[in-house]
Amino acid sequence: MMGGGGGWSLSKDELKKLEEVAKENLKQGAQPAKRNIFISFIKEDFDEVNLLRGQAKNENNDLEFNDWSLREPFNSTRAEYIQRGIRERIRLSSVTMVYLSDITYKSKWVNWEIQESIKLGKQVIGVYKGDGPPKILPSSFIKYKCKQIKWTHKGIAAAIESAASMKK
Numbered sequence: 681m682m683g684g685g686g687g688w689s690l691s692k693d694e695l696k697k698l699e700e701v702a703k704e705n706l707k708q709g710a711q712p713a714k715r716n717i718f719i720s721f722i723k724e725d726f727d728e729v730n731l732l733r734g735q736a737k738n739e740n741n742d743l744e745f746n747d748w749s750l751r752e753p754f755n756s757t758r759a760e761y762i763q764r765g766i767r768e769r770i771r772l773s774s775v776t777m778v779y780l781s782d783i784t785y786k787s788k789w790v791n792w793e794i795q796e797s798i799k800l801g802k803q804v805i806g807v808y809k810g811d812g813p814p815k816i817l818p819s820s821f822i823k824y825k826c827k828q829i830k831w832t833h834k835g836i837a838a839a840i841e842s843a844a845s846m847k848k
Contacts, residue, residue, distance in 0.1 A: 715844050718770045718802075720794065721779040722787040728809070729779050735833065763792070770797050774844040777836075778821060780808040780828060785816045794820035803843035807831050 721729045766789075770776060776797035784790055797804050798820075806821055806828035808814060813828050821828075829839045 715774040715840050716772060717840060718773040718776045718793070718797070719779060720776055720790050720797075722781070722784050722790060724783055725779050725781050728781070732779065732807070732831070763796075766793060767796055767800070770802060771800050773802060775840050776802050776804045777840070778804060778806045778818065778826070780806045780814050780817065780821075782814045782816070784814065785818045787818070790818050791820040794818060794824065794826065798824050803846050805829060805839045805843050807836055807839075 794804055804826040809831045829835045
């Protein structure tokens with residue numbers, strides 16, 4: 681006879697052990713959900729930000745996210761329209777990531793995006809390349825005491841996950 685009820689059964693201990701093994705296998709095989717990230721940056725750093733975007737698409741590292749930031753710089757003559765579009769993208773994101781370079785502080789848009797992110801209850805993290813963060817940071821970044829981290833795949837991935845799990 682093939683199929684069910686053949687006459688043997690598992691003890692409670694054996695059943696519990698099987699359940700634990702199944703749960704562990706599910707944990708190990710489960711991929712974490714991608715986070716939606718808004719990347720704030722000054723237009724002069726566009727190439728560096730594109731490198732970060734590309735690394736997030738590489739399957740061979742720990743860094744993985746959906747990029748909800750803008751692909752092209754806006755024409756500032758349409759500020760209200762631009763702000764509405766950016767605000768909506770920030771609202772749909774889990775976290776705002778600011779690319780920090782030596783010139784980021786000069787961008788009024790970066791400061792505004794940090795402020796909007798905070799208003800919308802989003803965590804803001806800063807990412808910098810090199811040995812240390814820039815000497816001058818955007819004023820809103822300082823005002824809201826945003827966390828800054830060095831650009832490493834594991835570091836960025838951990839900071840995104842940590843920030844996304846925090847509620848404001």
